Amino acid sequence: MTAVALDIRAGRSPRYPAGPSFLPRFFSGRMFRQNAIESMGESARLYGDLVHYTIFGRHIYQLNHPELIEDLLVRDANKHHRGIVMQRAKIVLGDGLLTSEEPLHMRQRRLAQPAFLRQRIAAYGEVIGKNAAAISQGWRSGSVHDVHGDMLELALRIVGKCLFDLDVQSQQEVKKVSAAVDAFMGFLPLAILPFSEQIQRLPLPAMKRIRKGQADLDAIIYGMIAERRRAPGDRGDLLSMLLEAVDTEGSTGRMSDQQVHDECLTIMLAGHETTANALSFALWLMAKHPEMQARVHEEAREVLGDRAATADDYGRLPYATQLFSETLRLYPPVWVIARTCFQPYEIEGYAIPKGAILLASQFVVHRDSRFYPDPLRFDPERFAKDGAKSRPRFAFFPFAAGSRQCIGEGLAWMEGVLSVATIARDWRLTPPQGAGEEIVLNPAISLRPKFGVPLVVERRANVV
Numbered sequence: 187m188t189a190v191a192l193d194i195r196a197g198r199s200p201r202y203p204a205g206p207s208f209l210p211r212f213f214s215g216r217m218f219r220q221n222a223i224e225s226m227g228e229s230a231r232l233y234g235d236l237v238h239y240t241i242f243g244r245h246i247y248q249l250n251h252p253e254l255i256e257d258l259l260v261r262d263a264n265k266h267h268r269g270i271v272m273q274r275a276k277i278v279l280g281d282g283l284l285t286s287e288e289p290l291h292m293r294q295r296r297l298a299q300p301a302f303l304r305q306r307i308a309a310y311g312e313v314i315g316k317n318a319a320a321i322s323q324g325w326r327s328g329s330v331h332d333v334h335g336d337m338l339e340l341a342l343r344i345v346g347k348c349l350f351d352l353d354v355q356s357q358q359e360v361k362k363v364s365a366a367v368d369a370f371m372g373f374l375p376l377a378i379l380p381f382s383e384q385i386q387r388l389p390l391p392a393m394k395r396i397r398k399g400q401a402d403l404d405a406i407i408y409g410m411i412a413e414r415r416r417a418p419g420d421r422g423d424l425l426s427m428l429l430e431a432v433d434t435e436g437s438t439g440r441m442s443d444q445q446v447h448d449e450c451l452t453i454m455l456a457g458h459e460t461t462a463n464a465l466s467f468a469l470w471l472m473a474k475h476p477e478m479q480a481r482v483h484e485e486a487r488e489v490l491g492d493r494a495a496t497a498d499d500y501g502r503l504p505y506a507t508q509l510f511s512e513t514l515r516l517y518p519p520v521w522v523i524a525r526t527c528f529q530p531y532e533i534e535g536y537a538i539p540k541g542a543i544l545l546a547s548q549f550v551v552h553r554d555s556r557f558y559p560d561p562l563r564f565d566p567e568r569f570a571k572d573g574a575k576s577r578p579r580f581a582f583f584p585f586a587a588g589s590r591q592c593i594g595e596g597l598a599w600m601e602g603v604l605s606v607a608t609i610a611r612d613w614r615l616t617p618p619q620g621a622g623e624e625i626v627l628n629p630a631i632s633l634r635p636k637f638g639v640p641l642v643v644e645r646r647a648n649v650v
Contacts (some may be wrong), residue, residue, distance in 0.1 A: 252580035266525035311497025366399025486611035
């Protein structure tokens with residue numbers, strides 16, 4: 187691996203590294219015309235690996251180099267709290283794994299971790315394979331179909347069954363959860379505004395949708411908890427384990443219904459939304475690159491034959507894994523990580539004050555030409571067996587790292603690879619006539635396709 191030197195540039199003041207000025211961007215309207223991804227990408231190009239700017243008086247530091255990102259997520263992790271959005275998302279998610287701070291976060295992680303161990307995830311493989319094959323049964327061969335909606339339903343079915351032993355077949359339930367996710371994604375603009383806490387109390391349409399989504403999901407989740415309390419036992423899912431787990435290390439006993447609810451809600455919302463977006467981008471990229479789609483199809487036919495995929499197949503689908511990895515590079519569903527400094531410290535000689543926000547964008551770093559030659563080119567070969575050895579560890583971090591690394595990473599990889607392989611085995615995907623060269627992105631709390639993913643779907647001749 188060739189080391190890439192840090193590019194730290196001096197700012198106008200010796201106290202801060204280089205970065206854009208707030209007032210010129212504000213009065214020119216540029217900060218309102220650009221979305222967050224465009225703004226962060228431009229800052230990295232113009233100002234280097236450590237960028238400083240202010241928004242409404244708050245200091246922001248953007249980290250654009252793997253060394254700095256490793257320090258943020260691992261070495262200096264104990265100096266940070268969650269970012270503002272996740273702190274304020276407690277109004278929606280409660281004190282789940284995404285929003286809680288230490289020591290509660292570590293306790294919750296200890297209790298939830300057994301549900302994501304290798305042997306547990308292996309049991310989920312059959313659920314993934316069967317649902318991936320079933321989700322496309324309603325597709326009409328030769329028609330244009332928006333696959334994003336189906337990937338949301340697929341991911342919801344999988345997370346519902348694997349983590350809560352819940353068969354999410356009812357369209358009414360699917361619509362309720364989807365509406366709640368949409369409302370939550372719309373929470374981002376409110377969360378970053380000054381006086382956000384006061385705004386959230388107003389009877390705004392966005393807050394009404396969030397409250398409605400909360401009420402619907404509360405009814406589903408608390409209903410499941412009550413049913414399990416009446417008939418306890420291990421069903422092999424997360425909910426069973428949360429209800430039965432005892433925190434002997436922390437001597438705090440079992441989780442309350444509220445704590446179990448918050449964990450279930452977090453995983454249901456975050457777990458299915460991000461995976462569905464990744465699958466949608468993967469299908470779009472396969473449609474754009476028929477030669478790569480053909481390789482996934484051939485590999486899947488050889489490995490799976492006509493049966494449903496299982497966990498044993500995951501390690502036997504290397505090209506599907508490479509393709510899904512390259513999808514996560516170009517279109518990481520978690521596209522930015524934010525932390526808030528609560529213990530002042532230094533980065534490369536610059537003092538980071540308490541209350542400063544630190545940002546590390548997967549979208550920006552994953553497209554950096556220093557680590558990925560011709561970075562906008564879709565090339566699964568970047569993730570061939572020896573490909574990662576040529577790059578720094580934190581040039582690719584779709585699931586974060588350290589104590590905050592995504593607890594469901596193993597399940598997400600299996601779900602992505604088995605689903606992509608199953609769909610490519612059964613269907614040929616092509617862009618519809620007049621489709622744009624690029625997919626329009628919506629960088630909300632997760633990275634989503636803004637206008638869905640319409641594709642022409644054709645059933646393969648060798649599939650019944």
